[in-house]
Every structure is written in C-alpha cells, then in structure tokens.
Amino acid sequence: MTLSFELTQSVAILGGGPGGYEAALAAAQLGAEVTLVERAGVGGSAVITDVVPSKSLIATADAAVAIAEAGDLGVQLFAKGAHGKPLKPEIAINLAAVNKRLLTLARQQSDDMRAALVEAGVRIITGHGRLDSDNAVVVSTGPGGTDFDRVEADTLVVSVGASPRQLPSAMPDGERILTWTQLYDMTALPEHLIVVGSGVTGAEFAGAYMNLGATVTLVSSRERVLPGEDPDAATVLEKVFTRGGMTVLSKSRAEKVERSGDGVVVTLTDGRTVEGSHCLMAVGSTPNTRGIGLEEAGVQMDASGHIRVNRVARTSVPNIYAAGDCTTFVPLASVASMQGRTAVFHALGDVVIPLDRRRITANIFTAPEIATVGWQEKDVAEAHINGIVHKLPLAANPRAKMMGVRDGFVKLIARQGSGTVIGGVIVAPRASELIYPIAIAVERRLTVDQVSRVFAVYPSLSGSITDAARAMHHVERADED
Missing domain, CATH: 3.30.390.30 (FAD/NAD-linked reductase, C-terminal dimerisation domain)
Structure with a gap:
C-alpha cells in the first residue's frame, strides 16, 4: 500500500549498496522524496567488487569441477590426434576472460539497479557524502572536493558498507599481496595461492582457486576451517579441501607477508615460512564509517567503528538509521537489504517486523x-x-x-x-x-x-x-x- 502524508516526507541515503538500494526503493514506493548518494556505483562494493564477482568466479570453478568429474558419470571427453588416436584434453582456465566476464556482469547488475531507482523516481548523486547535521548530507561531487551539494531530509539512512581489513605487516600491493577486491586484476591463474584467513571469505576463495586448478595453501589460525560455523559442516569441507590437494595449515597464524621477487613469503608466528606466487589476505573487514560525520551527529558506534542499531535498524539518533556491513548487525547482503526496508518502513510509519537474528538464513558458497x-x-x-x-x-x-x-x-x-x-x-x-x-x-x-x-x-x-x-x-x- 502507499501511505499518504500531509507533508511529503524526504529520505536521504548515504551509500548505494544492498541496504541503501532497498531503502531507496521502499521509500519511493511509500511516496517519499528520495535522494541516494553513492561514490562507486549503485550496488556498492557488494555488487561491483564483492558478492557478484566472487560468486561468478565460484560458478566458473563449479563448472570446471563438473567437467573434471564428468567421467565418474560415464561422460568422457576426447580429441582425435594423429591417425585418429584419442587424446584426453586438459581443462584450461582463461582467467583473464573469466575476470572480464565477472566484472562485466557486476557492472551490468549495477546499471540495472541504477535504472530501477531512476524509474522509481529516486534522485541519485555521485560523490562522497558525509552527515552535516542530524538532518542533512553534504556531498562532494567535483574533482578534488571542490563542488558540493547539500541534501536536507527528514530521515537519513547510512549504508556505507565495509572494506577489506589491512594489516601493517601484510600490506596489499595489488600485484602479489591482494585483498579480495584486487583478485580480479590477475590475468593468469596463480601458480601457488596462499590464503591467510579461514573464515567465510578465505574458505570460498581457497576452494574456488583450488577448483580452478591453482595450488592453494590455506593458513588458519584456528583448529579448523570456518571456526564460527557448524563443526560437522566444517569437517566435511576440510575433508573436501584436503582431498582436492589443498594444504590446510591449522593453528597457524601469519606474522607477516612480504614480496620476494615474483612471489611472496608468508612467515608464521612459529617461525615457519610458506612461499607462493600470490597471497590473499582474508582477515575480516573494516566499516567505512570514519570521517563521515557520525560522531558529530551523536551516532553511537562500537570501538571497531560499527554503528550500533536496534532491531528496526535505528541508531541512537531518532531520525538516523543504518543498514549493512557498517552496523553491528549480521554482515550479509540479504540482511542489509532487509535492514534498509525495515528502516524506511519504521521511519515512514508502515508496518514493521523487527529483525530476528535467529531467523536469518546464511550461505557459504564453497563446494x-x-x-x-x-x-x-x-x-x-x-x-x-x-x-x-x-x-x-x-x-x-x-x-x-x-x-x-x-x-x-x-x-x-x-x-x-x-x-x-x-x-x-x-x-x-x-x-x-x-x-x-x-x-x-x-x-x-x-x-x-x-x-x-x-x-x-x-x-x-x-x-x-x-x-x-x-x-x-x-x-x-x-x-x-
């Protein structure tokens, strides 16, 4: 249903990821004037550099495994050699083509989401935004921060996401030491990928590159992979990893990661070293909340920088809401989307069902x-x-x-x-x-x-x-x- 107001309500949204996108659509559906501020593109990092490209990469890895294991089902692939002699072809991965495809898919998804917002009547401003007060957003739109746009609104929704956590002893260089947003610049399959971190991100990428044909070493500081997940599930996955040829170093913490010629050296806290061609740092994420005016507006945050929200995505400031990985709630794209809708429904007086952590469905895209x-x-x-x-x-x-x-x-x-x-x-x-x-x-x-x-x-x-x-x-x- 569409709510009617004596005065049109206005909503300003900082960040166009899943949370901001859904908040904008919901607000427009309820008849509000909606402005969305996004610096990288609609969909945010979830669509452009994280969820969409990573799951597209995993889909390619799944296809490679399906071809490799087709023989178990009686499907045999052969090419004819000299004198008609059958040759068993090898599976080859053109990583440059794979990465080009997945980044194209990500951009197309972003464009589709932008078109949906425009059709719904949402005003989109490209630039860096920050809270100016409890009812306004200032957006830097020009090169070098020379041009500004000020947006006043009755309700503000902050959905600025998070970025890969970086360690001083293992700073990414975009070539050999990488975050998960930098993997897609590789033009060839890594000869030996060392993955530091055995949480969801580390496990997904370790499994994907193993299935694509790379040698993979997974460095886990805990006793098993996926330490926060169901132990039976983690045991199954670790068995699959080991059977596929992956080296899993349990109870092994990386102390530092350094370049070494055309490769990398990972030094563990017990003195051991692991040499490889590339290293993926998958050690968590950091909310993008610094320097956007949250403290000045009185919004309460944890020591980690995550915004404290309640079950309707409301912050400590009554007219400011927050959604997604920048909050203290569950860091999932689906949760961010639900938070965005819930925030707008609550702010504009629609029916609201508070979020319940015990009813959230999560998935790890391993194989x-x-x-x-x-x-x-x-x-x-x-x-x-x-x-x-x-x-x-x-x-x-x-x-x-x-x-x-x-x-x-x-x-x-x-x-x-x-x-x-x-x-x-x-x-x-x-x-x-x-x-x-x-x-x-x-x-x-x-x-x-x-x-x-x-x-x-x-x-x-x-x-x-x-x-x-x-x-x-x-x-x-x-x-x-």
Missing part, C-alpha cells in the same frame, strides 16, 4: 555449499535451548547417488516436546536453494510433523529434508491439526 538458519547444534549442546538434533547424510539420498554427490548432509534442529523446527544446516550442492523450506519452517514455526507431510519430489535432494523430519516424529507430542 559443497553450507547453508544455515536459526538455532544451531552448539546452542542445544550448551543448553541455550531445549532441542533435538537429527543429521541425515546425503549419501543415503537417491538423487545424490545419481548426481555423484559424495559429501554433505541435512541437519534439523527441533524444540523438544513441541517438535517445532528451530534451525537447520544443509551441506550440499546448491544448499543456498535447499535451505529455503527449512527457513520457512523456522519463520512460520512449523513442526517436524508438518514439514514431513509436505510432498517432496522423488528423487530429489530436498527429499532428505522430509526424510529428516519424518525421523524426528518422536520429538513432537503436540495435538494434531
């Missing part, structure tokens, strides 16, 4: 993918909630057997007694798609019996979800519908 939602097994183990956990390996799924899938599982978490689904983990190809029915179950508070009564296609990977739900029938003692 296999790892998708999660809701409460996790560690929450049950640590007695944060009274729940039951059931894990079903994909090896038992007929569709997985047909596809040659060897790794993965479906894990459901249900509340003891009622059988209400409160969480889940899926490790599988396209887990990002398969997690959706579990997310619906968590959101709508469905029981395992209700989930088990939904027909799944036979054979299908999603059938493992209903199979897992059926196996948990004993945990539900609620009355039948």
Whole structure:
C-alpha cells in the first residue's frame, strides 16, 4: 500500500549498496522524496567488487569441477590426434576472460539497479557524502572536493558498507599481496595461492582457486576451517579441501607477508615460512564509517567503528538509521537489504517486523555449499535451548547417488516436546536453494510433523529434508491439526 502524508516526507541515503538500494526503493514506493548518494556505483562494493564477482568466479570453478568429474558419470571427453588416436584434453582456465566476464556482469547488475531507482523516481548523486547535521548530507561531487551539494531530509539512512581489513605487516600491493577486491586484476591463474584467513571469505576463495586448478595453501589460525560455523559442516569441507590437494595449515597464524621477487613469503608466528606466487589476505573487514560525520551527529558506534542499531535498524539518533556491513548487525547482503526496508518502513510509519537474528538464513558458497538458519547444534549442546538434533547424510539420498554427490548432509534442529523446527544446516550442492523450506519452517514455526507431510519430489535432494523430519516424529507430542 502507499501511505499518504500531509507533508511529503524526504529520505536521504548515504551509500548505494544492498541496504541503501532497498531503502531507496521502499521509500519511493511509500511516496517519499528520495535522494541516494553513492561514490562507486549503485550496488556498492557488494555488487561491483564483492558478492557478484566472487560468486561468478565460484560458478566458473563449479563448472570446471563438473567437467573434471564428468567421467565418474560415464561422460568422457576426447580429441582425435594423429591417425585418429584419442587424446584426453586438459581443462584450461582463461582467467583473464573469466575476470572480464565477472566484472562485466557486476557492472551490468549495477546499471540495472541504477535504472530501477531512476524509474522509481529516486534522485541519485555521485560523490562522497558525509552527515552535516542530524538532518542533512553534504556531498562532494567535483574533482578534488571542490563542488558540493547539500541534501536536507527528514530521515537519513547510512549504508556505507565495509572494506577489506589491512594489516601493517601484510600490506596489499595489488600485484602479489591482494585483498579480495584486487583478485580480479590477475590475468593468469596463480601458480601457488596462499590464503591467510579461514573464515567465510578465505574458505570460498581457497576452494574456488583450488577448483580452478591453482595450488592453494590455506593458513588458519584456528583448529579448523570456518571456526564460527557448524563443526560437522566444517569437517566435511576440510575433508573436501584436503582431498582436492589443498594444504590446510591449522593453528597457524601469519606474522607477516612480504614480496620476494615474483612471489611472496608468508612467515608464521612459529617461525615457519610458506612461499607462493600470490597471497590473499582474508582477515575480516573494516566499516567505512570514519570521517563521515557520525560522531558529530551523536551516532553511537562500537570501538571497531560499527554503528550500533536496534532491531528496526535505528541508531541512537531518532531520525538516523543504518543498514549493512557498517552496523553491528549480521554482515550479509540479504540482511542489509532487509535492514534498509525495515528502516524506511519504521521511519515512514508502515508496518514493521523487527529483525530476528535467529531467523536469518546464511550461505557459504564453497563446494559443497553450507547453508544455515536459526538455532544451531552448539546452542542445544550448551543448553541455550531445549532441542533435538537429527543429521541425515546425503549419501543415503537417491538423487545424490545419481548426481555423484559424495559429501554433505541435512541437519534439523527441533524444540523438544513441541517438535517445532528451530534451525537447520544443509551441506550440499546448491544448499543456498535447499535451505529455503527449512527457513520457512523456522519463520512460520512449523513442526517436524508438518514439514514431513509436505510432498517432496522423488528423487530429489530436498527429499532428505522430509526424510529428516519424518525421523524426528518422536520429538513432537503436540495435538494434531
């Protein structure tokens, strides 16, 4: 519905990433005057240098693996040599062409998003913006900061994102020591890529370049990869990494990274060194909140520079909201989008459902993918909630057997007694798609019996979800519908 106001409300948005973009569309839909300030392009770093290009790269890596493993399904690729003798061709990766394609896709996505905003009536200003007071944004639009534009608004939304964290002892040079935004300048596959950091970003890129054919060493300061994720899922992924030839250095912290001729040397805190051709620093991110007037406006932030927000994305200043990776909330593009919409709905008086961390779906785009939602097994183990956990390996799924899938599982978490689904983990190809029915179950508070009564296609990977739900029938003692 469209709200009507006695006086037209105005909204100014600083940053055009997923949060700012969705905030602008929602505000325009509700009839507000909307101005969006963005320095790099609509979509922000998420679209231009992060999510879109990285997942496009991973899609290429997945295709390379599918071709390489096609022989397991009886598909054989041969070329005819001299005298008709069959030759088995090698898979070659043209990284320059791959990077050109993914950056083109990213720019096209940015252009499409910009066109959608223009069609919705959003005013877009290209430049560096900062808060001038609690109801205005000043934008530097000219070269060298010589031209300025001032935008006053009833509501301000800050969605400035974050940038790769840089360490003084391992400063990126854009050639051999790289952040994840600089990988796409490479014209050839790295001979030996050392990835420092085994969180989501490090694991995704390590797996992708391994599958593209590069030698990869992953330096993990923790006991296992993906230390913040489901341990069973991390174990599966580390097994896949090792089987694929990756060297995983657990409990190994990088002390410094240096150039060495046409390569790099990573020195670990225990004195060991690792030599490679390139090094990717995947050690977290830093919010882009410094020097944009937040402190002067009275907006509270953490020591890390992240903006403190509540469940409707509101800051400590009533008419200033914030969304995305620059906030203290979950750093996911989907969350940023929801925060942006929620902020505008709250500011303009529309219906608002406060964000709930326990209902957020997340995915790690490794091979296999790892998708999660809701409460996790560690929450049950640590007695944060009274729940039951059931894990079903994909090896038992007929569709997985047909596809040659060897790794993965479906894990459901249900509340003891009622059988209400409160969480889940899926490790599988396209887990990002398969997690959706579990997310619906968590959101709508469905029981395992209700989930088990939904027909799944036979054979299908999603059938493992209903199979897992059926196996948990004993945990539900609620009355039948």
